[in-house]
Amino acid sequence: MGRIVRALSEDGGVLCSAINSTDMVREMARLHEASPVVTAALGRMTTAASIMGGMLKYEGDTLTLRINGGGPCGTLTAVADYRGNVKCCVGNAGACVPQKPDGSLDVAGVIGSDGTLTVVKDMGLKEPYCGQIPLTSGNIADDITAYYAESEQLPTVVSLGIIFDEGAQIEAAGGFMVQVVPPISEKSIMVLEENIKNMDSINEMLERRLTPDEIALNALSGLGGDVLDAWKARYYCDCSRERTRGILMALGKKEIEKLAGEQKETEVCCHFCNKKYVFSADELLKMLKE
Numbered sequence: 001m002g003r004i005v006r007a008l009s010e011d012g013g014v015l016c017s018a019i020n021s022t023d024m025v026r027e028m029a030r031l032h033e034a035s036p037v038v039t040a041a042l043g044r045m046t047t048a049a050s051i052m053g054g055m056l057k058y059e060g061d062t063l064t065l066r067i068n069g070g071g072p073c074g075t076l077t078a079v080a081d082y083r084g085n086v087k088c089c090v091g092n093a094g095a096c097v098p099q100k101p102d103g104s105l106d107v108a109g110v111i112g113s114d115g116t117l118t119v120v121k122d123m124g125l126k127e128p129y130c131g132q133i134p135l136t137s138g139n140i141a142d143d144i145t146a147y148y149a150e151s152e153q154l155p156t157v158v159s160l161g162i163i164f165d166e167g168a169q170i171e172a173a174g175g176f177m178v179q180v181v182p183p184i185s186e187k188s189i190m191v192l193e194e195n196i197k198n199m200d201s202i203n204e205m206l207e208r209r210l211t212p213d214e215i216a217l218n219a220l221s222g223l224g225g226d227v228l229d230a231w232k233a234r235y236y237c238d239c240s241r242e243r244t245r246g247i248l249m250a251l252g253k254k255e256i257e258k259l260a261g262e263q264k265e266t267e268v269c270c271h272f273c274n275k276k277y278v279f280s281a282d283e284l285l286k287m288l289k290e
């Protein structure tokens with residue numbers, strides 16, 4: 001289980017959400033069998049979407065974070081509910097790119113930087129809210145920071161980390177997001193900028209095994225921050241046989257008849273968890289009559 005912590009400054013003007021997403025990212029990596037660099041990219045997506053989803057207000061609200069940078073891994077998608085439970089998928093989980101000269105994984109290289117970041121918030125209204133910006137860095141954290149500044153006019157700092165052990169297994173993953181909420185106080189922004197400058201990198205904090213509580217309170221240092229709430233979140237796919245039937249039905253009568261005529265069994269694989277659903281030709285034809 002992951003753990004999300006939210007802390008608020010004394011004047012209520014600065015909110016920090018921090019997460020230990022180690023278990024969620026490990027489960028993501030197990031399901032997707034991704035290459036190390038795609039694991040790093042999807043791990044950041046998982047962590048970010050979980051934090052962003054956890055900021056939704058109501059049960060049933062969902063947030064989709066999508067990055068399409070034109071790179072070898074294709075489109076990355078992460079969907080989170082209002083408690084930060086998250087699922088994600090990627091076009092090509094096995095994609096590889098050369099490491100950077102310093103030996104680190106080239107996340108921006110596998111994602112590409114010629115494309116867009118899209119955030120869709122479905123809050124049960126007639127139309128979901130949709131914001132989109134052009135990618136600037138492809139490292140995910142900076143692009144989300146730019147999204148909040150441009151699309152939602154909220155000064156935000158996002159930091160996402162994932163560290164691997166010597167056997168290329170995930171040792172820890174986590175991140176934090178600090179947001180200045182209106183009415184925006186210049187003084188808070190100044191203290192916050194100083195804090196961010198002086199804080200260790202997220203990977204260093206993960207290596208030192210800092211808890212999300214400690215990370216959040218570090219970010220709010222000097223602002224009288226206190227933990228507001230904390231809860232558990234996990235990697236969770238809500239697919240089902242029933243839902244998969246719905247997707248098949250949406251293909252239309254002609255397409256279903258074609259599938260039933262061409263093959264004895266039709267297999268549908270969930271992109272988010274790789275679970276396979278098999279429908280016999282008879283079942284498909286029966287579905288049409290219902």
Ligand SMILES: [Zn+2]
Pocket residue numbers: 237238239270271272273274275
């Ligand atoms: Zn699934």
